[in-house]
């Protein structure tokens with residue numbers, strides 16, 4: 113039915129120039145001989161599963177490792193790790209992420225605490241919530257879901273989270289320690305930590321390799337570059353003001369794309385054999401998809417997959433790892449509390 117409508121629409125058009133893609137969907141485009149001059153691109157060769165980094169499966173393995181440790185911790189110390197998740201406002205994406213974080217907590221045997229605040233909550237009110245969780249001994253990790261509404265200073269809120277409970281790793285003291293040789297942060301931000309974990313679990317060597325990080329955000333690009341550098345990679349960061357991003361990227365053995373622009377990294381940015389970690393999650397209109405859109409990364413997947421030796425899909429790549437690392441950080445925090453470890457001097 114859809115096909116016949118398209119066929120009619122195309123046939124009725126004087127110049128078929130713009131309809132070549134639609135015509136490709138029609139079995140025999142005999143009605144449009146002119147379109148044969150501009151055949152649609154052939155369908156991409158399917159990506160062999162051996163090239164895919166299955167973040168979903170790896171995250172599942174990590175969650176089961178965590179569940180085992182939680183059971184042991186309950187036995188040995190009578191302690192259950194607790195994560196507090198603070199959500200301000202009602203952004204649909206944030207609500208979804210917060211729900212999956214709480215679900216993941218339940219799955220591994222953590223307690224989770226949630227505070228949902230209206231979008232117009234005052235900064236003072238939000239600070240009080242953070243401080244209450246700072247003081248609550250049942251809570252080992254505090255996550256304030258970002259982004260926050262415009263009238264609230266993200267900086268002020270993140271600075272208020274006790275660094276011992278900063279499981280997001282966004283506190284400047286944790287970030288600062290990450291940037292310094294000879295220092296260890298209490299927590300490493302979850303998304304870049306998940307990227308490195310994927311590389312390590314896939315046995316991708318990092319030391320001595322060239323890495324390119326695309327994007328310089330506080331929560332992904334910058335910490336990802338620092339983590340790679342700590343593992344002795346030679347790291348180049350490219351960003352919106354870099355004049356020759358494609359050339360720099362095409363020299364890298366490892367690419368971490370976190371620029372937040374859908375499919376910006378094209379196939380020819382990828383050195384043959386490189387490993388590609390795609391952090392992006394972008395909605396792209398797709399009338400054939402159930403919801404009218406589908407998720408794509410910051411990397412143009414088919415083009416990059418044709419050249420990469422390993423690549424993460426979106427969804428099912430870095431996303432699930434972010435949550436697994438959040439659980440890992442919370443477990444680590446609970447372990448420190450159980451052992452009565454003091455925070456390292458800073």
Ligand SMILES: Nc1nc(=O)c2c([nH]1)NC[C@@H]1CN(c3ccc(C(=O)N[C@@H](CCC(=O)O)C(=O)O)cc3)C=[N+]21
Pocket residue numbers: 209212255256257258259280302303393407426427428429430431432433434435
């Ligand atoms: N304080 C704070 N900490 C965060 O860690 C934080 C945040 N704020 N704000 C938003 C971003 C985003 N984020 C994701 C977590 C899981 C998936 C995830 O599980 N994605 C799945 C499903 C994707 C989907 O279906 O939507 C996947 O990629 O396969 C994605 C994104 C955490 N963030």
